[in-house]
Amino acid sequence: APRTVLISGCSSGIGLELAVQLARDPRQRYQVVATMRDLGKKEALEAAAGEALGQTLTVAQLDVCSDESVAQCLSCIQGGEVDVLVNNAGMGAVGPVEGLSIAAMQNIFDTNFFGAVRLVKAVLPGMKRRRQGHIVVVSSVMGLQGVMFNDVYAASKFALEGFFESLAIQLLQFNIFISLVEPGPVVTEFEGKLLAQVSTAEFPDTDPDTLRYFRDFYLPASRELFRSVGQSPQDVAQVIVKIIGKARPPLRRQTNARYSPLTLLKAVDPSGVLYVRTTHSLLFRWPRLLNLGLRCLACGCLPTRVGPR
Ligand code: NAD
Incomplete structure (x- = not known):
């Protein structure tokens, strides 16, 4: 029988692509429940799903920040059984911490961290009973x-990493697998939404030096990063499809080989000094070198692949 896959945040980006790719699986291995907070935004998904709509793909409402919405969504799934849960819904936040209210920061955690935790709490008892499941x-x-001026966003993703790595150990006893997928920059609405927020944001209580570092150093470097090594949501979805198809899925998978030189900096020096000092120097001392490096990564003249293939 096909496996039921529930995905959050399917109105755009990675979630939309993943839902469509799984629903169009040539071997028809999946029954996809593609969910979104606002069903008014379902046209793009429905158009992309084409003939799969109503067959291997159904669209359902789900706000990951609401207990009622989660319960309602699961009650519409046959037997309430989810074989594969994909926690995809998320939101970004950039800017100096002085200019972000605690409420705004809590909102990020409510979506990115507690949203995933809420869904896991809802599907886990069933997965444990059936002694099978996969949580992506x-x-x-x-x-x-960490990345400069992404303090709260990075914290919410670190929280996910700690939570799910911890859970992964216990869940092996139940034949349930966890996979943390780690994309670098992905060209979706995500960046556009963030830049729109930033262009109108006031960032109160922030000193002029910090604002200058944000606007004149971080923002141009970030745009360059998306332009040079940004992946498509299709590529990221393809990686996730492969992971879902595995009998023994990995705990972690980065999706972008072009980004790996940056993650390697932390891996090779556990003290963390190499990563912090190098990215600091690239941003503040040698921004031209950073741009050149990114362009070389994009054109392929710098090695991108680390470790075994
Ligand atoms: P996106 O903005 O297109 O997709 C995010 C989706 O989450 C949207 O459809 C949005 O409506 C939904 N969402 C937000 N709050 C929600 C809620 N309360 N309930 C249900 N849905 C909600 O951007 P994307 O790039 O496709 O992002 C998908 C995931 O990928 C996110 O978790 C994001 O953090 C992660 N990610 C993105 C990038 C990137 O550069 N775009 C990089 C790494 C990781």
């Missing part, structure tokens, strides 16, 4: 290392 979490390379 769309984390980020920012779940592995």
Whole structure:
């Protein structure tokens, strides 16, 4: 029988692509419940799903921040049984911490961290009873290392990494697998939404130096990073499809080989000094070198693949 896959945040980006790719699986291994907070935004998904709509793909409402919405969504799934849960819904936040209210920061955690936890609490008893299941979490390379002016977003992804790595150990006893997927920059609405927020944001209580570092150093470097090594949501979805198809899925998978030189900096020096000092120097001392490096990664003249294939 096909496996039931529940995905959060399917109105756009990675979630939409993943839902469509799984629903169009040539071997028809999946029954996809593609969920979104606002059903008013379902046209793009329905158009992309084509003939799969109503066959291997159904669309359902789900706000990961609401207990009622989660309960309602699961009650519509036959037997309430989810074989594969993909925690994809998420939101970004950039800017100096002085300019972000605690309420805004809590909102990020409510969606990115507690949203995933809420869904897991809802599906886990069934998975444990059936002694099978797979929980995929769309984390980020920012779940592995901090990035300037992404403090709260990175913290929410680090929280996911710690939570799900811990859970993974216990769940092996139940034949349930966890996979943390860590994309680098992905060209979706995500970046656009963030930049729109930033362009109108005031960032109160922030000193002029910090604002200058944000606007004149971080923002241009971030745009360059998306332009040069940004992946498509299709590529990221393809990686996730492969992971879902595995009998023994990995705990962690980065999706972007072009980004790996940056994650390697932390891996080779556990003290963390190499990563912090190098990224600091690249941003503040040698921004031209950073741009050149990114372009070389994009054109392929710098090695991108680390470790065994
Ligand atoms: P996106 O903005 O297109 O997709 C995010 C989706 O989450 C949207 O459809 C949004 O409506 C949904 N969402 C937000 N709050 C929700 C809620 N309360 N309930 C249900 N849905 C909600 O961006 P994306 O790039 O496709 O992001 C998907 C995931 O990938 C996110 O978890 C994001 O953190 C992660 N990610 C993105 C990038 C990137 O550069 N775009 C990089 C690494 C990781």
